[in-house]
Amino acid sequence: xxxxxxxxxxxxxxxxxxxxxxxxxxxxxxxxxxxxxxxxxxxxxxxxxxxxxxxxxxxxxxxxxxxxxxxxxxxxxxxxxxxxxxxxxxxxxxxxxxxxxxxxxxxxxxxxxxxxxxxxxxxxxxxxxxxxxxx
Amino acid sequence: xxxxxxxxxxxxxxxxxxxxxxxxxxxxxxxxxxxxxxxxxxxxxxxxxxxxxxxxxxxxxxxxxxxxxxxxxxxxxxxxxxxxxxxxxxxxxxxxxxxxxxxxxxxxxxxxxxxxxxxxxxxxxxxxxxxxxxx
DNA sequence: GTAATGCTTCCATCTACTGGAAGGTCAAGC
DNA sequence: GCTTGACCTTCCAGTAGATGGAAGCATTAC
Numbered sequence: 190x191x192x193x194x195x196x197x198x199x200x201x202x203x204x205x206x207x208x209x210x211x212x213x214x215x216x217x218x219x220x221x222x223x224x225x226x227x228x229x230x231x232x233x234x235x236x237x238x239x240x241x242x243x244x245x246x247x248x249x250x251x252x253x254x255x256x257x258x259x260x261x262x263x264x265x266x267x268x269x270x271x272x273x274x275x276x277x278x279x280x281x282x283x284x285x286x287x288x289x290x291x292x293x294x295x296x297x298x299x300x301x302x303x304x305x306x307x308x309x310x311x312x313x314x315x316x317x318x319x320x321x322x323x324x
Numbered sequence: 325x326x327x328x329x330x331x332x333x334x335x336x337x338x339x340x341x342x343x344x345x346x347x348x349x350x351x352x353x354x355x356x357x358x359x360x361x362x363x364x365x366x367x368x369x370x371x372x373x374x375x376x377x378x379x380x381x382x383x384x385x386x387x388x389x390x391x392x393x394x395x396x397x398x399x400x401x402x403x404x405x406x407x408x409x410x411x412x413x414x415x416x417x418x419x420x421x422x423x424x425x426x427x428x429x430x431x432x433x434x435x436x437x438x439x440x441x442x443x444x445x446x447x448x449x450x451x452x453x454x455x456x457x458x459x
Numbered sequence: 460g461t462a463a464t465g466c467t468t469c470c471a472t473c474t475a476c477t478g479g480a481a482g483g484t485c486a487a488g489c
Numbered sequence: 490g491c492t493t494g495a496c497c498t499t500c501c502a503g504t505a506g507a508t509g510g511a512a513g514c515a516t517t518a519c
Contacts, residue, residue, distance in 0.1 A: 191465080192465085193464095193465065193466080202507090202508085203465095203466090204507075204508060204509085205506085205507065205508085207467090207468095208506075208507060208508090212506090222466085222467090222514085222515060222516085223466080223467060223468095223514085223515085224466060224467080224515080225467090233450065233451075236450075236451055237449050237450055237451075240448070240449045240450075240451070241449050242506090244424050244427060244428060244449075245421070245424045245428075247505080247506090248505075248506070254446070254449060257443075257446065258446050258449070258450065260441075261441060262441065263441045263443070264438065264439040264440065264441070265435050265436050265437055265438060265439075265440055265442060265443040265445075266437045266438055266439060268435065268443045268445050268446055269432060269435040269436075269437035269443070269445065270437075272428060272431060272432050272435070272445050273432050275428065276425065276428045276429060276432055279421055279424055279425050279428065280425065282421060283418070283421050283425065286414055286417060286421065287418070289379050289380045289414055290411065290414050290415065290418065293379060293380075293407060293410065293411045293414065294411060296407060297404060297407050297411055300403065300404040300407070301400050301404075302401045302404035302405075303399065303400060303401055304399040304400075304401060305399065305400055306395075306396060306397065306398045306399070306400060307400060308392075308398070308400040308403045308404070310400075310403050310404065310407050311389070311392065311393050311400075314372050314375045314376050314379075314389060314393070315368065315371075315372055315375075315393065316368075316371055316372070316375070326496075326497075327496085327497075328495090328496065337476090337477085338496095338497090339476075339477060339478085340475085340476065340477085342498095342499095343475075343476060343477090347475090357483085357484060357485085357498090358483080358484090358497080358498060358499095359484080359496085359497060359498080360497085360498090377475090382474080382475090383474075383475065
């Protein structure tokens with residue numbers, strides 16, 4: 190398979206696949222004309238990467254997960270640890286975003302949004318934000 | 325005030341303040357020795373930036389917000405629009421993260437996490453994910 | 460034969476900083 | 490006057506994870 194084929198089949202852009210090769214996540218063969226030749230196993234790795242990335246795993250996580258995926262003697266505890274740590278990072282991010290959302294929604298709600306200059310959003314950003322912790 | 329002073333007062337690292345000058349968000353004066361000299365107004369801008377960034381506004385959003393902040397003839401509608409669009413982006417991100425969290429939490433929960441190789445997390449990543457949409 | 464894809468490499472760009480090296484400046488203490 | 494340490498300067502490189510584009514072969518369709 191050429192890069193266009195695995196791109197269609199894995200759902201990853203060709204650019205991204207070349208990038209993944211560059212950073213050692215996949216290692217296709219080469220034809221005489223210089224074209225990359227992908228085996229079924231390469232396609233599986235790329236599909237795996239696409240799914241793992243879509244779940245938000247970092248590239249380094251993916252590297253570890255792929256290594257475990259290939260390792261018949263892995264312990265599922267190692268996989269679980271990577272996933273659990275990622276889950277914890279997601280939870281942190283969620284808390285942060287929800288706090289932002291809370292404050293922003295309140296400010297947007299307070300702003301008249303008309304053609305006058307008075308604006309509680311700017312007031313908050315400028316340092317006067319007494320409502321910030323109130324519901 | 326020197327950069328160390330505004331760093332302490334605004335809560336922004338000196339490195340970040342230099343970077344903000346480089347991209348035109350703040351324009352301190354210079355002393356004869358080459359040191360940056362910050363006025364009160366510069367400090368206000370930096371504190372404004374710190375707050376806006378902590379609410380997740382992009383640098384370009386901040387640029388717009390600062391311009392409106394300085395503009396006595398602004399319409400609060402313009403501020404509100406920037407904030408509202410940012411809120412919408414946050415909501416998108418939240419939905420995405422919550423979906424990831426949901427799937428990940430389920431997978432982590434299903435994984436034995438012992439020394440055996442069987443692992444529903446890897447099974448999912450490898451393409452077999454029948455449980456993905458189920459609760 | 461030629462036009463349209465498809466493939467290659469290489470370099471630049473994005474966001475928002477952050478780290479570090481090499482070196483100038485200033486205030487305190489002796 | 491000299492040293493020490495804290496502060497300041499610029500410049501360059503690197504982070505994550507791609508993505509865009511240019512210049513130039515290869516292959517296929519007609």
